[in-house]
Amino acid sequence: MSTKNPRLSFSRAQGRQPEHKILAIPGPVEVSNNVLEALAQPPLSHVSPDFTRIFQEALSLSRKVVGSQNGQPFVIAGSGTLGWDQVGANLIERGDKVLVLNTGYFGDGFKDCLTSYGAVATILMAPSPGETVPLAAIESTLAGQKYKLITITHVDTSTGVLSDVHDITKVVRRVSPSTLIILDAVCSAGCEDIKMDAWGLDIVLTASQKAIGALPGLSILIASPRAIQTYSSRITPVQGYYASWKKWLPIMEAYVAGKAAYFGTQPVNLVRALTEALKELMKDGEEGLAKRIEAHRKVARRLRAVAAQLGMKSLATQGAEAAGLTAIWVPEGLTASEILQKAGAKGVVFAGGLLADVKDRYIRIGHMGVSVTDEARGDTNRITDVLYSVINELLAEKRMDRATTEI
Known part of the structure; x- marks a missing residue:
């Protein structure tokens, strides 16, 4: 089994979890060993x-x-x-x-x-x-x-x-x-x-x-x-x-x-x-739960910062953004469907929109549970890296298509 994928880099007493795409959707989520x-x-x-x-x-x-x-x-x-x-x-x-x-x-x-x-x-x-x-x-x-x-x-x-x-x-x-x-x-x-x-x-x-x-x-x-x-x-x-x-x-x-x-x-x-x-x-009681909640908020802020660099705005207004889920508008000229397809090919599963009128204009990224709390897994790094690369690749492809059409 390959060990190059950061998703598989953590150890386990009886071996690694089977290789699979990372679930970065609003559930089901990745689970611990x-x-x-x-x-x-x-x-x-x-x-x-x-x-x-x-x-x-x-x-x-x-x-x-x-x-x-x-x-x-x-x-x-x-x-x-x-x-x-x-x-x-x-x-x-x-x-x-x-x-x-x-x-x-x-x-x-x-x-x-x-x-x-x-x-x-x-x-x-x-x-x-x-x-x-x-x-x-x-x-x-x-x-x-x-x-x-x-x-x-x-x-x-x-x-x-x-x-x-x-x-x-x-x-x-x-x-x-x-x-x-x-x-x-x-x-x-x-x-x-x-x-x-x-x-x-x-x-x-x-x-x-x-x-x-x-x-x-x-x-x-x-x-x-x-x-x-x-x-x-x-x-x-x-x-x-x-x-x-x-x-x-x-x-x-x-x-x-x-x-x-x-x-x-x-x-x-x-x-x-x-x-x-x-x-x-709940292993550390209420204090541990509070730290877990803050860990989710920290990852949410990090993901939204990456999205902002890509020109992707959060669907939820400031102050109403969830800690475990980010819904973001896709960049002009792209669709949720093509983002999901390319991300899936890179080993990360995002979710499309659910609001019927705009379902292909935004994507949803879940960041919950062990993907957040166990940094050694590398899930958060992988999710943000794939989001960054997918959007940049698609935008480059669109620019190339426009240039070809103009010629």
């Missing part, structure tokens, strides 16, 4: 004492990542989208009014999910792509109507826009204290500051495959005591089966207490890998 090794272990019985201990640890650590001591964790096989369904199935009754803050594609998705359970949604749009929803608009809307819940997409994966959750929650708690606050942290948990208990968040939902640093396939949700009480006091039956807390709450409560329980078979190896990722993430 420990996470891969956990996934590759022989499966355990999902009700065995060994698995029970592993799952109990995963549930405990998942609370700590989002700053909660008393929230109820749910870790269930599924994508991050299953978190939306859990909110809709368990907290929404037909006719409930919800306020959805929209900073991109995933605000639309959350709204569609909740309305499928009978919610009546009011959408507050960011003024333009790349911006956040103004606090004044949130305050006036909450003052004029009572909403059962408000949803906030912490980082919208389609735009790289970071919403100021702390400031938003202060407004909600002051103007409409009965409104449940729901945070979609799929693209932020593990690389952005989240203090669930201190800020008064009622739901934090995320997934395994982004900054948490595990593999795709697990929905992670933490519910506050107030959210559980809202579920418990609902008048109508839960409209769902797999997403129903009637099924899952006793299971999760049992595993938190160190006891096995069964509703559906847990994906034991995915849970094992998640536990390893969470242990790495």
